[in-house]
Amino acid sequence: MDVQKSAHAPSPTAERSRPDVTRRSQRSRQAIYEAALALVAEVGYPKTTIEGIAARAGVGKQTIYRWWSSKADVLLEAFLDLSEQAARAAGEDTHAIPDTGDLAADLKAVLRATVDELRDPRYEAPYRALAAEGVVNEQLGRDFLTKLLEPSLQLYVDRLRAAQEAGHVRPEADPRIALELFVAPLAQRWLQRSGPLSHAYTDTLVDYALHGLAPR
Amino acid sequence: MDVQKSAHAPSPTAERSRPDVTRRSQRSRQAIYEAALALVAEVGYPKTTIEGIAARAGVGKQTIYRWWSSKADVLLEAFLDLSEQAARAAGEDTHAIPDTGDLAADLKAVLRATVDELRDPRYEAPYRALAAEGVVNEQLGRDFLTKLLEPSLQLYVDRLRAAQEAGHVRPEADPRIALELFVAPLAQRWLQRSGPLSHAYTDTLVDYALHGLAPR
Known part of the structure; x- marks a missing residue:
């Protein structure tokens, strides 16, 4: 994904501009995870849509499709992220x-x-x-x-x-x-x-x- | 309900007419159970309705409401009936x-x-x-x-x-x-x-x- 590419192959231009892109990507990703988890809890899995997640996260639908192929993928990754955060907060090795x-x-x-x-x-x-x-x-x-x-x-x-x-x-x-x-x-x-x-x-x-x- | 009442307090008239009513009630009840189980399997619990069960069973909505107060009640009784039938077929005491x-x-x-x-x-x-x-x-x-x-x-x-x-x-x-x-x-x-x-x-x-x- 873009974040990793920029870390592996920095260019003189990228050095100035990419850290912002990376931070922005990270923020979008977190917003998407949070929106997905909140929505599925509120309306259930069948009524959770990529459109709904995008609107709640304040990103375009295409941003989501760039990173994931389905709502199931978004949700499963959002969970993995949540579990890893919880484990890190508890000082555990997952x-x-x-x-x-x-x-x-x-x-x-x-x-x-x-x-x-x-x-x-x-x-x-x-x-x-x-x-x-x-x-x-x-x-x-x-x-x-x-x-x-x-x-x-x-x-x-x-x-x-x-x-x-x-x-x-x-x-x-x-x-x-x-x-x-x-x-x-x-x-x-x-x-x-x-x-x-x-x-x-x-x-x-x-x-x-x-x-x-x-x-x- | 009606079936039990007629069994407990037969009247001279009832003796002639009630056995048919009882058989008809029993048939309606089985048709309702089967419709409820088939529907929930096909469309899921949220989309299963009393109207849908009635239509599929070929009975009026009021027939269902006379015996049960909600679709959850119908389904739970349909399951109990199914389990008891299965146990009887296997010769088991449930x-x-x-x-x-x-x-x-x-x-x-x-x-x-x-x-x-x-x-x-x-x-x-x-x-x-x-x-x-x-x-x-x-x-x-x-x-x-x-x-x-x-x-x-x-x-x-x-x-x-x-x-x-x-x-x-x-x-x-x-x-x-x-x-x-x-x-x-x-x-x-x-x-x-x-x-x-x-x-x-x-x-x-x-x-x-x-x-x-x-x-x-």
């Missing part, structure tokens, strides 16, 4: 789950942070609108899965593999299924409002998943 | 999970049947439309929860309590949270298409939940 050697403590810490994020009103309404649309709109659901959900689940796969190497998880357990024992209950309570979300709840899920329901 | 004394086997059998139901096309599209709407429409979500989801989850609570009494589940485990370890992953894979649904998958969930991920 690309790994900590490994302190104590699997239960590490999982509990990450799930407590996820509970806080799901209860954050900036996040709640747009994320809910997108998740609901993904349930009935298979293409969007698959994009949502590939770009947002699956990469975050893979972080649990990596942490569980490390725990298997350390002898803290049975070697024969499939990490991709195992993570669902504590991630999916949280997702269901949030999506279907089937119970309260709290740190005590996610701590309990981790304990049950690691130690099992049957007496030892 | 009001309890079997207790053969083998908790793992009983849970696996019920979850296998749930997988089959979720993959049934008659069920898939309307259930998905209603679940998606419940994510963004809090009132419908709560009705869906109270009338459909929570009563079925309580069957697992009962089975897990019996298992606690038999010494097969730790006495300190909370059955309402414990059941989420195997029910929620199935719900998430189905709603978010985050992995294949199979009997082998739900069997694995039950084994992981009962025995835990940590080595014993």
Whole structure:
């Protein structure tokens, strides 16, 4: 995109004028993200349009089409940006789950942070609108899965593999299924409002998943 | 409603004429359920209307309003009816999970049947439309929860309590949270298409939940 090109190949002229263009592009991009998230929360995914996002962001429609091919793309990137901002604000590395050697403590810490994020009103309404649309709109659901959900689940796969190497998880357990024992209950309570979300709840899920329901 | 009233207080006249009325009411009711389920699958919840359901079922709008107060009520009852029909066809008792004394086997059998139901096309599209709407429409979500989801989850609570009494589940485990370890992953894979649904998958969930991920 333009921003990256100007950074890689500065010209004498660009040195004077491009920083303004870059700042302006950055501002437009942020305005578009904010408009997209606000609109989908207010009117739902089906009624959110590129035109509506452009009008609310105060940019031309063509500015949006220059950077993205559809409203789904805009929204998914707006979410990635929001999640990364939230993670940076919390001082977290979004690309790994900590490994302190104590699997239960590490999982509990990450799930407590996820509970806080799901209860954050900036996040709640747009994320809910997108998740609901993904349930009935298979293409969007698959994009949502590939770009947002699956990469975050893979972080649990990596942490569980490390725990298997350390002898803290049975070697024969499939990490991709195992993570669902504590991630999916949280997702269901949030999506279907089937119970309260709290740190005590996610701590309990981790304990049950690691130690099992049957007496030892 | 009328059908029940005629059953409880038959009059000499009613004995001759009411059976026809009852049969006609029953036929109208089924036609309304089928129209409601077909419509919500085709056009989604927001665009499904009482008028549309009436037209498709070949009944007057007032017939629907005589029995139900809103389209949400019609749809939720149509679902309950569909689930009960499916359970009867499978020879199951919808009001309890079997207790053969083998908790793992009983849970696996019920979850296998749930997988089959979720993959049934008659069920898939309307259930998905209603679940998606419940994510963004809090009132419908709560009705869906109270009338459909929570009563079925309580069957697992009962089975897990019996298992606690038999010494097969730790006495300190909370059955309402414990059941989420195997029910929620199935719900998430189905709603978010985050992995294949199979009997082998739900069997694995039950084994992981009962025995835990940590080595014993």
